[in-house]
Amino acid sequence: MGRVNAHEKPAPRVRMTGSQRREQLVTVSRALFASKGFDGTSVEEIASSAKVSKPVVYEHFGGKEGIYAVVVDREVQKLLGMLTDQLGSGGHPKLVVERAALTLLDYIEENTDGFRILVRDSPVAQATGTFSSLIGDVASQVEHLLAEQFRLRRLDPAAAPMYAQMLVGLIALTGQWWLEARQPDKTEVAAHIVNLTWNGLSGLEKSPTLTTLERRR
Secondary structure, three states: OOOOOOOOOOOOOOOOOHHHHHHHHHHHHHHHHHHHHHHHOOHHHHHHHHOOOHHHHHHHHOOHHHHHHHHHHHHHHHHHHHHHHHHOOOOOHHHHHHHHHHHHHHHHHHOHHHHHHHHOOOHHHHHHOOHHHHHHHHHHHHHHHHHHHHHHOOOOHHHHHHHHHHHHHHHHHHHHHHHHHOOOOHHHHHHHHHHHHHHHHHOOOOOOOOHHHHHHO
16 A cells, blocks of 8 residues: 655545535535424524535525525425326326325325425415415316316316315325325325225215204204
């Protein structure tokens, strides 16, 4: 083995460009927000994990709120893009429900940290795009598919937006449960979602009423 020259200077550290540093801070913050939440994460922790000073974080994002907004927006766009691709291909409504369920479970499996961030409650999340607003965006894409099926079954298509919210909300909340449970397999979970939602939709009454109200009358 060759001797190390005592006078040899260490190789200079490669300085990150502004965009590289920004991406590093987003990556570090994403992991911290997922494990500790917005309130539990500090600018000091972000800076320490990225091995930079606090002013660097403020320089790029103006503070914790700014970097959190970027993280949330990216996750919203990623999940919404995946769902839009699947829902946009059309097809039988039963297949649409199946694709929506599987897509959300795929996202949870592949982007667990991102999903944890989306479903956490935070004042900042409410201002930048929450999971509930994401559900609304997806539901709006499902409305026309349900409305068409309602017309075919001689049901009131005006109720389709409400049923779209119910349908997407059910899938989303099941996804939140599966985030921690991870059992059974996602394909089995998706099959059960379709079993409940589609069999329910296929047997809708034209004018549903509550049994308890009928008894009171």
